Amino acid sequence: MQFLRADRVFNGVDFLPNESVLIIDEHGALHDILDVAAIDPGKIQTLKGVICPGFVNAHCHTELSHLKNKIPQKTGLAGFGKQIIFQRNTSSKEEIKEKIKQADNDMWINGIVAVGDICNTDDSLETKTQSKIHYHSFIELLGLHPDRAALVFEAGVLLYNQIKGLGLNVSLAPHAPYSTSKDLIEKISAFNSERGLPSSIHNQETEDETKFFHGIENGFYDLYKFLQLDISWFKAPMMSSLKYYLEALGSQRTILVHNSFSTKEDIELASKKNVYWCFCPNANKYIEDRLPGFDLFTSLKNRICLGTDSLASNTQLDLVREADLFFSNSGYSEEDVLRSMTSIPAEALGIQDEFGKLIKGKNAGLNLIEFKNRNIRFVKKLIP
């Protein structure tokens, strides 16, 4: 047994009383939380900083790990998308799989214990079946033309069955409003709803998305021309992308990722649905050189998650670096920020009984961090 005490202990939801001591068994599971007076002082290890549960990364693409340092920064999303298409398949399968394994190991070292991971292929499955990290795979589907919905959906279900067959958690997810038809989003929502599974969609990551839905010249026209996709049939609905697809989401939990250009009106509208707002601030800096209006979301702070996005759009998969950027550019409290990297993303992924909190009888990971002014620093993992 280990007896751990620190300046402060955060249980995933709140700070515990200062006298709290965590008793951790030989498997890393929480045995009990007792008052310091009840324990032999010689047994207690006292740490400087804040003890908190293992981190839950709500949004990642481990499949893109081989693109680290390969995509120029600050090109805007359409330019970034073009680069991904150019470079994605220039590495061998072996190299892609090796980089996924490395990314998995990096996240583990950085205190991450669970991840919502986007996949378009089966490249990450070898790593996921062997990993110490818990993964929820979101199979990402793309197809803007409504006629393609059935075909794309069927291919998604095939990969779903493959991943589920390996005993891994999985669901379907539309890529983004500018790349997925409402018909396809509806099919995905119905599939996930029937099974009680969460979904995810990239939302309002760039101003070009807003322009696209208002029929104003934008970077996606260029991207689709480059892809030789005729989108002359697409009639801009003259409303925000979020407003356009919201009804198609159904009632299942959906993680809206990025939200850099979401307006107050969008946020109010979407909050009537079962949505979680995920920020990946370092990726927003990387691609668009812009941060979301974090403080627009204060009334929904119990629905905010953090994610790292991929190594194609970030220089590290370190949730504390995301939390640090979020915290230093907003008015949220320490508790709010800690919840957004523990209990809230766990709830969004449906793994709240296993991760994101200090749960008796469970090993949900244990990290030591430090707050200094409006900055957060990772100190170490407390359970190897």
Ligand SMILES: [Zn+2]
């Ligand atoms: Zn993403």
